[in-house]
Amino acid sequence: MTPLRRIAIIGNSLPRRCGIATFTTDLQQAISTSHPNLEICIVAMTDHGQAYDYPPSVALQIKDDTIEEYVRAANFLNAGRFDTVCLQHEFGIFGGEAGSHILELLSRLTMPVITTLHTVLAKPTAVQRAVLGRIAEASSKVIVMANKGSELLRSVYQVPADKIEVIAHGIPDFPFVAPDAAKAELGFSGRSVILTFGLLSPNKGIEVMIDAMPSILKRRADAVYVVLGATHPNLVREQGEAYRESLMTRVRELGVEDHVVFLDQFVDQGTLLEFISMCDVYVTPYLNEAQMTSGTLAYSFGLGKPVVSTPYWHARELLADGRGVLVPFGDAVTIADKIAELLTDDPRRQAMRVRAYAASRSMTWERTAERYMGAFASARQGYWLKVIARSDKALPEPESPAAPDMQIGHFLSMCDDTGLFQHAVHSVPDRSHGYCVDDNARALLLACALNNPGEQRLSEALTSRFAAFVQHAWNPDTKRFRNFMGFNRVWLEDSGSEDSHGRTLWALGECSRRDASPSRRRWAEALFVEALTPAESFSSPRAWAFTLLGLNSYCAVAPDDLHAQEVRHFLADRLMAGLTAVDTPDWVWFEEGLAYDNARLPQALMLTGMATQTPAYINAGLRSLRWLMTQQTTSRGHFRPVGTAGFGERRQHPRDFDQQPLEATATIAACLMAWRAEGDAGWKAIATNVFAWFLGSNDLSVTLVDLHTGSCRDGLHPDRANENRGGESVVSYLLGLADIRQLARVNPGLTKPSAVRAVGA
Known part of the structure; x- marks a missing residue:
């Protein structure tokens, strides 16, 4: 994507006398100073009956009580092909009840909006709540200047955590002097x-x-x-x-x-x-x-x-x-x-x-300006990834409904006061195999996913239990996470696999950004830092990918951690090197063979490329995922995940069985990431098709899930479904469902369970 060229800030402006005017002017000047080749102007709000001698930096003014002027401003911004608009919001500076006139402007814009909220009310009126909710919905990013603002946005207004950024109020870089x-x-x-x-x-x-x-x-x-x-x-x-x-x-x-x-x-x-x-x-x-x-x-x-x-x-x-x-x-x-x-x-x-x-x-304003520029770039990337696909794309928009209700009854039955059990006999938890950090890290990822709007959060006690398992898994002597624990709560090893360590870093990174508890976010951030260094020496591409997924969230909450930024590029470059070493016209992959969680590798590259604005990562992720989908799609068009029977085989077409839910979930996430990275709506169709595998669109035409309890069978054998419904399977299904339900909020038609081959579970 081309660099930002034109930015507009909507807000009050000096010489109007108010704090918003001072902030807007200071922000405009700070960005202009640090990026002299960037054109940045102000669209100034003018209060009723007043007139100001605005400087040249003000390109347009809006009389706050005249709704036609909001429409005129939207036309001006669209015609000017501005890359982003940064709205400064405060109740009282826009016309209409609770400042609702600004919605007339926002609803017409054809570029991403980043909104800075100077006030977040803990007890808004119904109208204030509705107006601010619509502003947040129209915004790609919402910036607040204190953690309390972030907390209120999540709890009072149900704004998704990954849409919120905390950027401190800028200050002049003034020397430390005696008075x-x-x-x-x-x-x-x-x-x-x-x-x-x-x-x-x-x-x-x-x-x-x-x-x-x-x-x-x-x-x-x-x-x-x-x-x-x-x-x-x-x-x-x-x-x-x-x-x-x-x-x-x-x-x-x-x-x-x-x-x-x-x-x-x-x-x-x-x-x-x-x-x-x-x-x-x-x-x-x-x-x-x-x-x-x-x-x-x-x-x-x-x-x-x-x-x-x-x-x-x-x-x-x-x-x-x-x-x-x-x-x-x-x-x-x-x-x-x-x-x-x-x-x-x-x-x-x-x-x-x-x-x-x-x-x-x-x-300092210099640092604040850079944080804002990062938010602008991220919002612009995300915005264009959501636009309707270009007409020359071959794949159609998804049409079949594919978003069942979120039922977690079976998931809850698989948990005790230690954590999530690994296995089940049919739908009965199997205590004999105990627990593992892999599954409890996945459960922590699910807890974060259920913080999204429209979902019912897991209880505080249950989320804390998964976090406690991860904390207990950390072995400070080996600087690694243990993986397997017996039902007697005795660890069966001092260090787990590289992949389990990477997956736990992923969960910690997500928790540091998206957990509902500020205290637990700080815990996750601290443990992530401590556990990151060992990942630099790992040799597993999946461990690299899982770590990259965690780094994406961690780097968003700790943008000044230069070591983390270096590790992110280091691991992404290792994936790139693997692809370069193995890549041939008929084998576009990172390894000589296909194994489990395959789609997480291209997903991690695309996500890292978007976050770091590295097109090579994005292109490599897209190219490898396209190839992987040719290996995971049958001639009849339904999804067929890489079968476990072929793990370890070199450059062979994947075996058909056994098929596992983990692969479907990873593929859904990767396809939705490709949609965001490329803007091709066909990827949404593929993700919906992959989810249909759970509901019966598969080789055996057997549904794998019980829509009433949320349980999920452990996979498909050549002749039958596996009747056991373990921890990995239920969490995989629920994570895939969470992704599809988020997609359904972009495509409102995707709201009910699919009837495709819905055989009784």
């Missing part, structure tokens, strides 16, 4: 300066800080509280300067006129940074917990300032672990005490400055 020079420049030499800046409004808690000043002055008589910022324009329109005057009256009543300074200014960035630079303590005494983003907090933290703040969501995350001081809402006594402590303890104040500055280096 003395700036104090002298601004006329505050010899004073202990406490600063608040931003647009004045009653929710900022300025009156609480004013009430704290008498107590602060008892311990630090030279203290001065500087309140920098104009009154919010909306407040001025409604009541003039009544709020500011009430604050000044409060100052006089407390007798602290010489120690509180109001500067009624909306300053440019250079002036703002000078004011922040001069303060000894920055304070945000906001009154409302539901503050998802604070640019004032981010800027002050980024300049290495000790911050005292109430525990609103953004502050609670940014100032954790001693990077700042949190105080209760509306508590003037505690605010006074904590600020006085900092102003009278120079070593502690300096140590807090150093911690804040060091922690903020990943937040």
Whole structure:
């Protein structure tokens, strides 16, 4: 895919006075600076009855209350062939109920949308929930600036975890300097300066800080509280300067006129940074917990300032672990005490400055711009992979319905308080063969897949049980995962196979990105890092592929882990080398023979190619998968997975039997990945055809699943189905079903179980 050429940001823009305008302008300038060959402009929202002298970077403006202007803007963006649009969303800046006018624009766009949410409400009204839900649905990526926002999007709005990215609020890359020079420049030499800046409004808690000043002055008589910022324009329109005057009256009543300074200014960035630079303590005494983003907090933290703040969501995350001081809402006594402590303890104040500055280096606008560019590229890739296939493609759209309901009764019966059993006798769990990390890693993958919208999540206890099995499987002495465990909970080996290790890394990577529990995501991320290094020495192509699948998710949550990025390319290059060494016109594969989970190899290459923008990986994955499908499709057109009887044979056509569910599931996932990579709707038809193998479209015309319990037979022998329904089989079926159900949400006709040869299970 060609590089990004044109990007538009929709949001408020300077000189409009508000935080969204500042953020939009800063983001536009940061991307423009780091990518000078990229054209990036702003489509500015103009509030009712106002007019602004916009700079040249604003290509178009929209009057917020005029719905025709939203339509005009969509036409402008489509005609301009912009590669992506980045929407800055905040309730209150778009017209219509709950800002619904913006939907008129989004519904008409012909390019991917990446939406930054500056507010995520925990308790939205029904209309707010509906509008934000439609915005998220129309967006290829949704960006929030705090982990709490990600959590609320998943739990309140059911936004898929893999659509959400957390990118910190950008900050200027300002040097770490002492406040003395700036104090002298601004006329505050010899004073202990406490600063608040931003647009004045009653929710900022300025009156609480004013009430704290008498107590602060008892311990630090030279203290001065500087309140920098104009009154919010909306407040001025409604009541003039009544709020500011009430604050000044409060100052006089407390007798602290010489120690509180109001500067009624909306300053440019250079002036703002000078004011922040001069303060000894920055304070945000906001009154409302539901503050998802604070640019004032981010800027002050980024300049290495000790911050005292109430525990609103953004502050609670940014100032954790001693990077700042949190105080209760509306508590003037505690605010006074904590600020006085900092102003009278120079070593502690300096140590807090150093911690804040060091922690903020990943937040500079340069780094933030790169994170956004990565999100733009990813969204653009994903968007074009979902477009309707080109008319010259031979394969038709899938027509037969193929998405049964998700039933997990049998899966639950195969679990005990240790984990998922390996085998079953018919549908009865077989305790004699115990457990393995392979199947419990697959179960953890299923738990992640069931976090998708429209699915019923597994219970917290059950998901935690699979995670606990994986944790217990880790052998710190060998730096490998054990695989097999007896029913007596005794491990049968010190180290499992390379493939089981790779599959467990895959599950950990997915868990680190898509698990519903923030704590478990952090656990998975940490264990993934510890277990990744051994994979570099593996010789199994499947272990490489499984690890690559895990790296895709892990690298999305830890984009700064350069070692992981290196391992990703290293393993992908090893797969490429294998293909180059073995490839002939009639054998387009990575090895001399076909074995199990074959389709995971091209899937891993395509996924890695898309994530790293490496076309060679994508092309190799597509070419090898096309060849594999010629080996797995019968003359009658139904799917025939590579039979286990032929494992180990060199360059031979696959044996017909025994056929196993694992192969169908891997092939479904690989075909859907090919659809996303190539944009050819024929791949969706193939994936649907492969899923039909479970439902009776196979060599024996026998259905393998019980649609009422979700059980799945272990495979097909030459003359019959295997009546046992073990752990690997049920999880394979449910994972394949989860993929097909996600496809059904793109193709609404795919909603009911197929009737194809639906013989009784």
